[in-house]
Amino acid sequence: xxxxxxxxxxxxxxxxxxxxxxxxxxxxxxxxxxxxxxxxxxxxxxxxxxxxxxxxxxxxxxxxxxxxxxxxxxxxxxxxxxxxxxxxxxxxxxxxxx
Numbered sequence: 162x163x164x165x166x167x168x169x170x171x172x173x174x175x176x177x178x179x180x181x182x183x184x185x186x187x188x189x190x191x192x193x194x195x196x197x198x199x200x201x202x203x204x205x206x207x208x209x210x211x212x213x214x215x216x217x218x219x220x221x222x223x224x225x226x227x228x229x230x231x232x233x234x235x236x237x238x239x240x241x242x243x244x245x246x247x248x249x250x251x252x253x254x255x256x257x258x259x
Contacts, residue, residue, distance in 0.1 A: 191244040193227055195251045206249065211240070224249070 193206040193213075203218040206227050215230045217223030227247060235243040 189242055189244040190246040190248055191231060192248045192250055195223065195249050197253065208234075 191211065191213075192209045194209060195204055195206045197204055198216075203216060204220060204223045205214070205216045206223060207214050208231075211234060213230050213234050215223070215226040217226050227249070231244060231247060235241065
């Protein structure tokens with residue numbers, strides 16, 4: 162049993178495009194980098210390895226928008242199967258004085 166059959170490697174047709182969700186066992190996962198917009202407030206989210214970007218004024222709205230964006234991106238004729246899991250990775254910059 163190879164790594165591809167376990168779902169650990171991308172399907173060749175997706176790897177050729179250099180864009181694919183992460184495969185963990187038989188579960189696909191997509192990761193979004195989430196940042197708080199310090200200027201205007203709210204949050205922005207960008208998918209890693211995919212052209213999916215969205216935003217929301219609150220975390221609740223952002224979560225809804227991320228789900229909708231993923232469903233639209235991977236809909237009919239999309240770049241691969243609909244991921245079964247969405248991971249939000251929150252990034253926060255903090256500057257310390259020396």
